[in-house]
Amino acid sequence: MAVLGPNRYGKAETRVVRVTRHGDAHRIKDLTVSTSLSGDMAEVHLSGDNSAVLPTDTQKNTVFAFAKKHGVGAIEDFALLLARHFADARPAIHHARVAVEEHAWERNGAFGHSFVRSGREVRTCVAHHDGTRSWMVSGLRDLVVLNTTNSEFWGFARDEYTTLPETRDRVLATAVDAAWRHAEAPQDWDKTYENARGALLAAFADTYSLSLQQTLYAMGTRVLAECPGVCEVRLSLPNKHHFLVDLAPFGLDNDGEVFFAADRPYGLIEGTVLREDAPAAGPAWE
Numbered sequence: 129m130a131v132l133g134p135n136r137y138g139k140a141e142t143r144v145v146r147v148t149r150h151g152d153a154h155r156i157k158d159l160t161v162s163t164s165l166s167g168d169m170a171e172v173h174l175s176g177d178n179s180a181v182l183p184t185d186t187q188k189n190t191v192f193a194f195a196k197k198h199g200v201g202a203i204e205d206f207a208l209l210l211a212r213h214f215a216d217a218r219p220a221i222h223h224a225r226v227a228v229e230e231h232a233w234e235r236n237g238a239f240g241h242s243f244v245r246s247g248r249e250v251r252t253c254v255a256h257h258d259g260t261r262s263w264m265v266s267g268l269r270d271l272v273v274l275n276t277t278n279s280e281f282w283g284f285a286r287d288e289y290t291t292l293p294e295t296r297d298r299v300l301a302t303a304v305d306a307a308w309r310h311a312e313a314p315q316d317w318d319k320t321y322e323n324a325r326g327a328l329l330a331a332f333a334d335t336y337s338l339s340l341q342q343t344l345y346a347m348g349t350r351v352l353a354e355c356p357g358v359c360e361v362r363l364s365l366p367n368k369h370h371f372l373v374d375l376a377p378f379g380l381d382n383d384g385e386v387f388f389a390a391d392r393p394y395g396l397i398e399g400t401v402l403r404e405d406a407p408a409a410g411p412a413w414e
């Protein structure tokens with residue numbers, strides 16, 4: 129006999145751009161919003177009774193309508209507004225998860241109406257609401273950073289398959305994928321975001337690294353130090369290898385000047401740094 133296990137449904141990756149016009153000075157917020165609802169959804173799976181199902185099309189429409197009615201400030205505020213709306217509005221829906229990604233644009237010159245897509249990272253958040261409580265995880269992905277020195281890697285375990293030479297000076301590069309869990313909502317989501325981002329960048333730059341793992345721990349620790357309401361930081365750091373090219377066949381030396389930036393495979397270093405007294409996580413990591 130089969131039974132229905134955990135399930136959820138929603139509209140993935142609604143792309144919404146909200147323009148705010150103050151005379152000739154316009155502002156844009158460019159988001160990708162994914163909603164996921166769960167609750168008393170047995171009947172739709174078991175008998176095809178759709179009466180509890182708020183269509184995913186409606187969820188998409190709600191994203192657009194809320195962007196118009198409420199505007200878009202910090203993505204966390206927008207995500208929470210939607211999560212509360214979905215979880216509070218309908219008895220069959222017990223839990224709403226809303227994930228938002230923000231794609232950054234910058235002004236194109238002095239024009240108030242012209243923008244250029246920024247090379248900055250994607251800002252992210254995931255909000256959950258269960259009708260009573262809310263959880264929030266904020267984060268970013270594709271924050272690409274590189275140090276041209278102050279990175280070593282040696283003293284590692286060796287076996288019959290190990291060929292990697294030890295290095296006392298290498299390029300260290302990664303595309304930071306980070307998520308931080310808030311024990312309590314900060315006054316200002318944007319300020320906390322900038323603090324966390326600044327902490328990640330500063331720790332990457334000023335840590336003398338003996339491994340990317342050590343750098344990961346330093347980055348997570350720095351976010352906790354700079355952001356009092358954050359209790360846990362998860363980091364996923366691809367090691368974007370830069371291999372020194374052997375130029376000897378061409379009669380040239382290579383004193384850390386020319387590198388092959390390898391695409392794949394790449395090392396993937398992942399870890400969590402949390403406060404000793406971090407409260408247990410809700411479902412917000414999911």
Ligand SMILES: O=c1[nH]c(=O)c2[nH]c(=O)[nH]c2[nH]1
Nearest residue numbers: 281292338339340341367395
């Ligand atoms: O910082 C590193 N950590 C590793 O675990 C590892 N493994 C490897 O081949 N190079 C590196 N670099």
